[in-house]
Amino acid sequence: xxxxxxxxxxxxxxxxxxxxxxxxxxxxxxxxxxxxxxxxxxxxxxxxxxxxxxxxxxxxxxxxxxxxxxxxxxxxxxxxxxxxxxxxxxxxxxxxxxxxxxxxxxxxxxxx
Amino acid sequence: xxxxxxxxxxxxxxxxxxxxxxxxxxxxxxxxxxxxxxxxxxxxxxxxxxxxxxxxxxxxxxxxxxxxxxxxxxxxxxxxxxxxxxxxxxxxxxxxxxxxxxxxxxxxxxx
Numbered sequence: 001x002x003x004x005x006x007x008x009x010x011x012x013x014x015x016x017x018x019x020x021x022x023x024x025x026x027x028x029x030x031x032x033x034x035x036x037x038x039x040x041x042x043x044x045x046x047x048x049x050x051x052x053x054x055x056x057x058x059x060x061x062x063x064x065x066x067x068x069x070x071x072x073x074x075x076x077x078x079x080x081x082x083x084x085x086x087x088x089x090x091x092x093x094x095x096x097x098x099x100x101x102x103x104x105x106x107x108x109x110x111x112x
Numbered sequence: 113x114x115x116x117x118x119x120x121x122x123x124x125x126x127x128x129x130x131x132x133x134x135x136x137x138x139x140x141x142x143x144x145x146x147x148x149x150x151x152x153x154x155x156x157x158x159x160x161x162x163x164x165x166x167x168x169x170x171x172x173x174x175x176x177x178x179x180x181x182x183x184x185x186x187x188x189x190x191x192x193x194x195x196x197x198x199x200x201x202x203x204x205x206x207x208x209x210x211x212x213x214x215x216x217x218x219x220x221x222x223x
Contacts, residue, residue, distance in 0.1 A: 043213040090155050103155030
């Protein structure tokens, strides 16, 4: 059983489109995160939710909007995709905000 | 200057060698230190989690933290080809939230 699962695994789309990435965790964790990993493998946090409430919102364009319908899900919607959005997006979860994080396998987003 | 600096490698060692991976950091408020292993096309997997200074051992892996020098290390003993991966250090001020990652060191263990 996959603990943190993301869909889709690969996403290829054109500039200007709107797309969503879904994340689900079956670990019973309270806290979920979105990270962006660029082409140089640098991993940077974007958002963090605890019990469906936003607790971290790093400097991310407002074209990116996270949505947490329940504690087990944190989806990422991206409007008006740009070339610079091409990256691997990782979802993660932890029991509480101060516990170690468990990562999904990433969604590889390519903008044409 | 980045918050966390890590030599990207690549690093190649023969099977059985002792591997030393290192990170330096600039923020003296960091208290929680982690090492993650990332295989190709996979997400980071937590290897070691330590608080403040000192050593922690888990099987073939030993994590060291020297807060006075702002330097952390991961040692892998008796390295195996299955250890071939990218190793990421990460650290935070409060718990494991809001992690700052290094760029990762790519390790290859040659049979």
